[in-house]
Amino acid sequence: MSSVEERLTTCFLLALPGLRETGVSQASTATVPAWESLTTVNLLSLVEEEFNIAIPAEEVKEFVSFQRVLSVVRRHCDAAGDR
């Protein structure tokens, strides 16, 4: 199975079609103009589907960069025992 980072990269590439794979790890709302509120909604659904987790509303504010989303996902995967 792919690593959490690789799987999250796929989610980002689906939610942000203009993004290049090499730029995903640096992606953030500040660096990717196309990242708007609907992108976050898509990204959230893709992440929940891919990792079979439910992100609580208070953690959605973390969906502003790849690295912060990765932290959220890792935390949930750790809690679920699925690395």
Added chain:
Amino acid sequence: MKLAQAIGLARACDSQPGDPFRVFLACGFTPQHINVFLQAHLFSRLKNRRVVIDNGRYGDLAGSLAGLREDTRYDALIVLLEWSDLDARLGYRTTHGWRPDCVRDYPDTAAARLVQLRNLIEHLCERAALYLVLPTLPLPPVFLAATLRGDCLEFTLHERLMAFAAAASATPGVHVVNPHKVDALSPFDRRLDLASDVRAGFPYCLEHASLVCRLVSELIHPAARKKGIITDLDDTLWRGVLGEDGVDGISWELSRLTHAHALYQEMLAALAEIGVLVGVATKNDADLVERALGRQDLVIPREAIFPVEAGWGPKSAAVRRILGTWNIAADSVVFVDDSPLELAEVSAALPDIQCIRYPTRDDRGVCGLLQELRDLFGKSVVTEEDRLRLASIRASSHRPDSLTGTTPEGFLKSLGAEISLIYDHPDERAFELVNKTNQFNLNGRRLDEAAWRALLAQPDRFLLSVSYRDKFGPLGKIAVVSGRRKHGELLLDIWVMSCRAFSRRIEFQTLASLFDRFSVDAVCLDAAATERNRPFREFAGAMTGADVAGPTRITKAAFRASCPKLCAKVAVE
């Protein structure tokens, strides 16, 4: 379908060239994921045709539909109704409606909104095919009683909704997704995603969203309906082995716990009455089979079964003979047998036939089989031709060979044939013929309801329906031709004729009539070769002297030179 997969398909869809299939999706919630799933499912069903989806306004379903009143751009209109569209207080995004004083008027406010929607739908379905999904989400616990106890107001609310659904489903051009189908496939407690609803105004779990979109897509572009069913007898049409148990030993009775076979017979009888051909292929002694099928308590009438192939050769050979008698292709037929070995033998010999195992001694499995048969053969409108089909096939099989003892002309003259040509009277049968005819078919093109409507709406287009009868009885409406007159020539892009009408020169009579009616010197055929339309190509090729595998022009002179003597009496309506 996963959201990730749907996004991938939606991207592929967006990059397709060509004329798109245009959809207007009206729903009161944020349509984001629904758009993606719908685009992906439709793209798959429409065989990679580009799909473009437009949306209405958030929270204003009725307003979105009202805004479409004069819009004719769309191939399909989809209405995803939810409880909050009937009354916003029935959604989870408001908090002013669960108290006793509010609850009382829910049925009336919903009824008023449903009347408004019904008026809009009745108007819009004249412009484009309309697909309606009734609320699929659970109602919030707004009613006063404990949720175990049915509440009068809740029942009344459902009653209003069902009255609306009944009226909508009876309206031509409106197709309602059966809520029971949704219930069977989507667990009730896994439909609402409250977090997503609160966060983004999208109330569906992804799995549920995908399912709803899949069902709507299947309704928009349904699979080709099967035409015939060939069934085994022993441990299939009845319980028992005829050769061992005898005519009186086989059963389909409640008292002998073999009632599932009676239900199967009832389904076959019902299918026969809507025009499905029912034949029998059995390894049995023919005389014994006739005696068994002659039992007075047989649920399916004996005359509804034709032909019966009883013998000891391979089942596939019997199936081939039945296909020959029906003159239809294997992929239009379902073969049902309890024996995996027989199914495998038939499947190996005729890979296109759909083989289904009859689940003997498994009543739950029989329930599934009955549902499957209804899905494979179901139709919402039964035409006169459906009732005539079996009788005409039976008459054809008993008819003397046209070339024995007389000339073809002599034989055709003896038929006393009458052909009726009816212009510009589109109906369900014409649409059905275009979409089910394989052999005498100009180009094999299939049209969904949207394309059919668009075609008929072209101002300069004609549609000719051809009916036939002779001394052996009526065949009903058996051919459809459509096209336009342009620059002194006739351009035909639809021409289909049922295989039951072959060898009667109806196609020549039709073409002769077209030359006369439109006063043209040439007919241009938008022809194409398909795997099965050799009969059409041979007909047209006789006039051109070459295989007709592409656009072809036939002059009046060429037609006259190859047209045989025509004997039928023709009436134009």
